[in-house]
Amino acid sequence: MTTSQNHTEADTTVDARGATCPGPLMDLISEIRAVDTGTVIALLSDAEKSPTEVQEWADESGNEVLDIADKGDHYRIHVTKR
Amino acid sequence: MTEHIAIVGGGTGGTVLANTLAEKLDAELAAGEVEITLFNDDEDHVYKPVWLYVAFGQREPADGRRPLREVVDDRVTIRQDYVVDVDYERKKLELVDAIDPAPYDKLVVATGAQLEPERVPGLAEAGHHFYSEEGAQALRDGLLGMDGGHIVLSVVGTPHMCPAAPLEFTFMIDDWLRERGRREAFDITYTYPIMRVHGNEHIAEWADPRLRERDIGIETMFNAEAVDPEAQTITSMEGTELDYDLLVAIPPHTGSDFIESAGLGDGGWVDVDKHTLEAVGFDDVYAIGDAAKTGVPKAGSAAHYQANVVAQRLASELRGQPATAVYGGKTICFIETGMDNATFVEFDYERPPEPSEPTRAMHWSKLAYNESYWLTARGLL
Ligand SMILES: Cc1cc2nc3c(=O)[nH]c(=O)nc-3n(C[C@H](O)[C@H](O)[C@H](O)COP(=O)(O)OP(=O)(O)OC[C@H]3O[C@@H](n4cnc5c(N)ncnc54)[C@H](O)[C@@H]3O)c2cc1C
Numbered sequence: 001m002t003t004s005q006n007h008t009e010a011d012t013t014v015d016a017r018g019a020t021c022p023g024p025l026m027d028l029i030s031e032i033r034a035v036d037t038g039t040v041i042a043l044l045s046d047a048e049k050s051p052t053e054v055q056e057w058a059d060e061s062g063n064e065v066l067d068i069a070d071k072g073d074h075y076r077i078h079v080t081k082r
Numbered sequence: 083m084t085e086h087i088a089i090v091g092g093g094t095g096g097t098v099l100a101n102t103l104a105e106k107l108d109a110e111l112a113a114g115e116v117e118i119t120l121f122n123d124d125e126d127h128v129y130k131p132v133w134l135y136v137a138f139g140q141r142e143p144a145d146g147r148r149p150l151r152e153v154v155d156d157r158v159t160i161r162q163d164y165v166v167d168v169d170y171e172r173k174k175l176e177l178v179d180a181i182d183p184a185p186y187d188k189l190v191v192a193t194g195a196q197l198e199p200e201r202v203p204g205l206a207e208a209g210h211h212f213y214s215e216e217g218a219q220a221l222r223d224g225l226l227g228m229d230g231g232h233i234v235l236s237v238v239g240t241p242h243m244c245p246a247a248p249l250e251f252t253f254m255i256d257d258w259l260r261e262r263g264r265r266e267a268f269d270i271t272y273t274y275p276i277m278r279v280h281g282n283e284h285i286a287e288w289a290d291p292r293l294r295e296r297d298i299g300i301e302t303m304f305n306a307e308a309v310d311p312e313a314q315t316i317t318s319m320e321g322t323e324l325d326y327d328l329l330v331a332i333p334p335h336t337g338s339d340f341i342e343s344a345g346l347g348d349g350g351w352v353d354v355d356k357h358t359l360e361a362v363g364f365d366d367v368y369a370i371g372d373a374a375k376t377g378v379p380k381a382g383s384a385a386h387y388q389a390n391v392v393a394q395r396l397a398s399e400l401r402g403q404p405a406t407a408v409y410g411g412k413t414i415c416f417i418e419t420g421m422d423n424a425t426f427v428e429f430d431y432e433r434p435p436e437p438s439e440p441t442r443a444m445h446w447s448k449l450a451y452n453e454s455y456w457l458t459a460r461g462l463l
Contacts, residue, residue: 020377021283022276026240029275029305029319030334030349033201056277060303060320 008066008078010042011035017074021047025054032063032081039081040066046074054079085116085400088175088186090165090340092122092150094129094459095371095385096192101461102393104155107400111157116400119184120154121175123164127153128215129455131382134247134418136218137225138258143215153459168344170364188396191352191361191369192389193338195243195380201334202238204309209236209331212251213243224328225255230267231327236316237274238306239334240281243372243380248272248332249280249289250418256296257420271299271324278302285427288437292419306331335380337373351375356431357408359392368392376411377431384413386458416448424448 014031016024024045031041043054051068054077058065066078087103089096100120110116132146150160164178174183197213199206210221233255237248252272259265272279272293278286279293279300293300305319309329316331317323337350346352346361352369353362356376361367370392371385378384387409394407411431418424424445427435438444457463 018377019375022240022281023377025276026281030239032319033305053277057303057320061305062321 008040008042010078011039013042013044015044016050017044017046019045019047021049022053023047024050025057028054028077028079029057032079035081037081041079041081043077043079044074045077050075051077084114085110085187086185087116087118087188087190087396088184089118089120089190089192090175091192091194091338091371091373092120092124092127092154092160093192093194093371093385094382095194095389096120096122096190097127097150097153097459098386098461099190099192099370099389099393100158101155101459102390103396104157105461106393106397108157110400117159118157119159119161120150121161121163121165121177121184122150123162123178124150125162126150127459129382129452129459130213130243131452131455133212133215133218134250134254135452136215137212137221137251138254138421139222139226143219146215148456153456155461165340166343167340168346168367173366187366188399189367190392190396191341191346191367191373192371192385193340193373195241195335195337195350195372196339197333198239198336199331199333202306202309204311205238205306205331205333208309208311208314209238209329209333211331211333212247213332221330228268228328230264232269232271232325233328233330234271234273234316234324234326236304236306236329236331238331240275241380242332242335244415245281245379245381246285246415246417249285249293251330252293252298253296253419254421256298257422261421269299270297271301271326273301273304273306273318273324275305276303282435284434284436341373347375356411358395358405359388359409368395376409378411378413379415381413381415383415384411387412416444416451418445418448420445 016027064080069076126147127150129146135141167176212218280286307319341350354374370388372380391407391409395405398405414428419440423440425437425440429435
C-alpha cells in the first residue's frame with residue numbers, strides 16, 4: 001500500500017462519502033464490474049476501514065491499488081481494473 | 083388553491099405515507115385545500131416478505147397481493163400509471179399512459195428497488211431467487227425436485243432488499259432439510275461479497291458461528307463474475323469457482339429507472355438528507371424507503387418509519403409551521419433462524435443491532451406481523 005498525494009489521473013470517480021462500511025467497497029466493486037480493463041477509478045470514502053478493505057479486496061481479486069491519499073476528512077483511493 | 087401532494091410508488095412506504103397523510107389532513111382534504119395522489123404502476127399492493135415462505139411451499143404468492151384500492155384510504159386518489167420524468171420548473175410529473183402531465187406541489191418518491199440479474203452473465207438463466215413472485219415459485223419447484231446435491235446461496239449484489247433475507251433462507255433451508263431427514267444428502271454453501279458473512283459487523287459476528295455450527299460452507303469475498311448454466315458453475319471476481327446443483331442468488335438491485343431519468347440520483351437511488359429525507363439539491367422533493375440513500379437497510383420497517391416522518395413534515399409545511407420531525411435511522415427486523423425459530427433486532431443511526439437469542443415466540447411474532455401487515459399498511463396498526 002502506498003500513501004501519497006501524487007497526481008494520478010482517474011478515468012472515473014466513485015464518491016462514496018457518507019456511506020458506511022461496506023458501502024464504499026461495494027460501490028467500487030460495482031464500478032469495476034461496469035468499466036473496461038485498464039480503467040483507473042478514484043474512490044472517495046470517509047469510512048475508516050476503506051483503505052484496508054479496498055487493499056485486501058484488490059489483492060484478492062487481482063486489481064491494483066495505485067495510491068491512497070488521506071485528504072483530511074476523507075480518503076481518495078485510486079484503483080486500476082486488471 | 084388546492085395543494086397537490088404526489089406520491090410515486092404504492093409499496094410499503096408510499097401506502098403508509100398516503101394513509102397517514104389522509105388521517106392527519108382530514109380537515110384540509112374535506113375543505114378541498116389539499117389533494118393526495120398516489121401513483122403506482124401496478125393495480126395491486128405487493129407485500130414482498132411473503133415470498134420467503136412461498137419458496138418453502140408455506141404461502142402462496144396471492145397472500146402477498148391485494149388491490150391497492152382496498153389498502154389505501156378513500157380520501158387518496160390512486161392513479162395506475164408509470165411516472166417517467168419530472169418537470170421541476172412547472173412542477174409536473176410526466177406519465178406513460180396519461181397525455182397530460184400531473185401537477186405537484188410536494189413530491190415524495192417511494193419507488194423501491196428492482197432486480198437486475200442481467201448484470202452478471204448467465205445469472206438470469208441459471209440463478210433461482212426468492213425476490214419476486216415468479217422467482218419464489220420457480221425456486222419452490224426447484225427445491226421440491228431435488229433429492230440431494232449442492233445448494234449455493236450467493237449474495238451477488240449489495241445493497242439489496244432486506245439484508246437479513248439471505249441469512250434467513252440459509253438457516254431455513256438447513257432446517258427444512260433436517261426436518262425431512264435429507265440434510266446428509268445436501269451440501270450448502272453461503273457466499274458474501276465482502277470479508278465477512280454480512281455487511282453489518284454485529285450481524286456478521288452473530289451469524290458466522292451459527293452457520294458453521296450447522297455445517298454450512300462459507301465463501302466470503304466472493305463477488306460473482308459469471309455463471310455457466312451448462313457446466314453449473316459460478317465463478318467470482320476473486321478467482322473462486324463453485325459447482326452447484328441449485329443456485330439461489332440475490333441478484334444485483336437498482337432503483338426505479340425513473341430516478342435516473344428524472345436526474346434524482348445515480349443507480350436509481352435518491353440522495354437525501356438522512357434526517358429530513360429531503361432530496362439533496364431539489365425543492366419540495368422527498369424520498370423514502372428503498373429508493374432513498376439513507377445508509378439504513380432496504381427494509382419495509384425503515385420505509386414505514388420514514389413515511390411517518392415525511393407525513394409529519396408535510397403536514398407541518400402545509401400549515402405553515404416549521405417541520406420538526408426527523409428520522410433517526412430506526413429499523414426493526416425479525417430474522418428467521420430456522421423453520422420455527424427467529425431472532426429480532428432493532429437499531430438506528432447511533433445504536434447497532436444486537437440480535438437476541440432465537441425463540442419460537444419470535445418466529446410466531448414474525449408470522450403474526452406478516453398477517454397484521456395489511457392493517458399496518460392501512461395505517462391502523
Ligand atoms: C424476499 C423479501 C423479503 C423481505 N423481508 C422483509 C422483512 O422481513 N422485513 C422488512 O422490513 N422488509 C423486508 N423486505 C424488504 C421490503 O419488502 C422492502 O424494503 C419494502 O417493500 C420497501 O418499500 P418501498 O415502499 O420503498 O418500495 P416497494 O414496496 O418496493 O414499492 C415500490 C412501488 O413503486 C412502484 N414503482 C416503481 N417505480 C415507479 C414509477 N416510476 N411510477 C409508478 N410506480 C412505480 C413499484 O411497482 C412498487 O409498487 C423483504 C423483501 C424481499 C424481496
